Amino acid sequence: MPSRRDLLLGVGATSAAAVAGCLGRRSPDPGTDDSYTWTTTGADLRNSRTIADGVAPRDDPSVERRVDLESAGAAGEPIVTDDAVLINTGMDVVAFDRETMERRWSIDPENDLYSYRGAPTVFEDTAYVPERRTLAARDLETGDADWSYELEGVISHGSLTVTDTDDGRVYVAGGNAVHALDANTGDHLWEQELLGVARYALAKYADWLFVPTRGGELYRINRWEGDVEWRRTIEAGISSAPIVLTSEDRRTGHGVAVAGGDGSVIYYDMRGTREWRTETRGFGNDGLAIGHRTVFTRSASTLYALDANDGDERWRVDLGRGSRNPPIVVGDTVYVGGDRLRAIDVDGGIGIRSLRIGEGRFERQEAGNVGYVTAADGKLFVTTRVDRFGDDAAELIVLS
Template identity: 30%
Template sequence: MPSRRQVLATVGTLSAGSVAGCLGDDETDAQSDDDDGTTDWPMANFDQMGQSYNRHADGPTGQPTERWNAEVNWLGGRPVVADGTVYASSVGHLTAFDVDSGDELWRVGALGDDDRPQYTAPAVDGDTVYVGVDSSAGLLALDAETGEERWRYSFEGERAGMDVPPVPGYVSDDGWSSLVVSDGRGTVHLLDLDEREPRWTFEVYGRVSRVATRGGVVYVGTHGGEVYSLYDGVGGWRRKLPGKITALAALGTSGEVVASTFGGGVFRLRDNAHAGRTRWHAERGPVAHGAFVVAGGRVVGTDLSTADVLNERSGETEWSVDGTYGVPPAAASDTLYLGGDTGITAYALDGGVGVDSLRFGGKRWHYPFEGHVAAGVTVAGDALFAVDDGGQGSPSRLRVLE
């Protein structure tokens, strides 16, 4: 593991006032270069790039009905859907349900002396479920059919658990060969899934808050407001931004990233010769709790006052809607799904017809919840998945809409 002195020697620090470069650089393509046509939602933010956009799914565009609901504990991450199973991670349990019937398939609970572990959102590849735990258990690899533990990768020392979901390091037709995990001390591990040992580790400053990957490059955001680009265990660039990194996504073929900050707006950061410098800065951009939606040339972020749809090229606001949206949004095809304090609302991704807030035809439907939406919205196949916290004194319920 490199020392902090080595980090300084290998990673160039760029000031928050960096000047944006020429827009003549290659524009981004929102489609992941590892797109396999899936309608599943196999990890926290759909893909390793963190774009929360399921282009092949057919989520409900008309007023939905409820397929089923099931009681769950307070959610630790938004639902994940793969191969006919939906996984709900919570305080104390990771539970697998049948997508069609809602039948509980299996449940993992206490781990040794830890009777209420906090599970992250899982990441599913084939017959293996990878999930982080906020204790010394670290990362668990579970059998997707039975929930039985196959192996684990544990961290050492204090604050050794995981609170950031695992993300594949590289995705190919043969599946995942590596996984990016981070511990509570600020060390990033690229874990070889065959050897079950790290290919490399890298120490960042402070705790990791967000991770995204693309083509072997690992992008890391921290609680201290820094964004790192790492490759093969070496820092490519490092950028200090004005606040905790609350969302992070890689953009298409350009290698650029978008990052939201707590109180400092949204930044699009460049790559190549201008690596880490600002392409644009939306000063009034959303806090973007948890994740963006990157789709159709747009970057969508939500917070406790608005949902903002930014132009991916310029950073200008195309449209916005007022509301309390404190969880990550999702999108499928041409529809945007927002989870808030009154339930789920669907909008046309282009916002309909009009100018600024005066628009028509944008809102498609609203489905009320008893409480507010917890952890985020997931769209897979023809259905929408979200947890209703039930309100004061009521249990949380995973609801599936179609």
């Protein structure tokens, strides 16, 4: 029987060209944009989790800063603006000065319970912060609340807020309802009840919101009036935020993808017609990313790259121990946490399926597992996780 080495060497230059041809696209170049931010969950309103032309470390990076989070781990991804970094530590939501990484403000410094979930969203000079059952609009510099709105249900993990320049609204899901608020005043504009408890981040595209529930309902809701335009049920439940795919991601058409609780990835067009469904041989985990015409999904201990057009598997890479760590894409590199931070070529190196060479750019191990990863201005912002009942504390690490 041929060895793994023999199989991979057999790919050679000719096979590499054939593999590239099967992908039907030119391999992405390293990014050139070193001036970008990560101001909302999922990087943008459609939850792409991608800075397609961004610059980020591609080789073994150096540590620029380490910040003690004074908790066992972050409960939401780092939100990074031009001058601030916001972290939900599970027990508090903290704003750090980006230059010095000193604390500017926090909302609950005396709290010792893990009671906060999800990440804030920053729009202009305001941070929209999920605070259990309350959404608060806080001054980014001082933390003072301009307004707050209390929901009947708890704001679920990731079911946060989206703001937009063209309508001046904030959208937030809590309990079994989604709400639209005026971003400047907090005035309530509409409410739509859901069949189940909202979970994960909302996605917005054009005139629509895409809202998932814990029980497996995916809604398309008109953002102006809050009317339900369609609802689809994933029997295994939904285990990721929805991501919107546009004509830049696919050959034709726009649509939305979600991960099912059974490890599947399902894609619907904008009318709610299912176009494809792909099994990934494991339980689904929070987090899809779409970049360079590829859907990236972590399922158990494997990272899968799927063709955005039809869901066909392009490649997969073993990530070691299973964990709930969503991938991100910056430039030509996929970054994902777990037992360590991994940086992986978006083309998966060279090979067939899981037999790969050259897929890894670097691996970095920290004390404790690596949780969330985001990026801004050419740097990576990485959180770690430790034993909740131990003496160690999680960190925010800035890598460059």
